[in-house]
Amino acid sequence: MTEQRGFGARRRGQGELETQVLATLRAAPGPVVAGWVQERLGGGLAYTTVVTILTRLHAKGAVARERSGRSFQWTAVADEAGLAALRMRRVLDSETDREAVLASFVNTLSPGDERLLRALLETAEAPEEGD
Structure with missing residues (x-):
């Protein structure tokens, strides 16, 4: 599924998306998968976009991840x-x-x-x- 934008829709910046993903993770009841984050963010955001943002946040040390089957569970470690x-x-x-x-x-x-x-x-x- 790809993200669809209507005419004149505002595109979120990377920093804004990172902040939203991090806030969503901080509100999670515990470690969660990327699909959980995607559902809570809404707005037609592509799953691959969410995974990319989570991976960038992990590289920055803002989130931790733990292998869960073929994917990861993510946890916020920074606000x-x-x-x-x-x-x-x-x-x-x-x-x-x-x-x-x-x-x-x-x-x-x-x-x-x-x-x-x-x-x-x-x-x-x-x-x-x-x-």
Whole structure:
């Protein structure tokens, strides 16, 4: 079965599909097969598209899979924030000048987001009691 789009139908981006698949997995009662995810997503999404997205999420470390007969059962191991962090990390890892990339990123933050990032970094650097 292939995905049919009506005239003027909006195409979902890869990141949006990944987020939807991950959210569907997080709502699952336990490990599920790709067909279960496909049914819950609806919208005529092709089974092969769902499997491709699950495989990409697995490569990113956002989902785990376990062999079940000839297919896999899938489980979410990251949430949407974790998936966004994995994407950001992949972009950072692909650049040679990490300092320039991080500096540019920080320079584009709003003052509120910069304060939040500083507070998060201070919390991460603070030694735990008893150290």
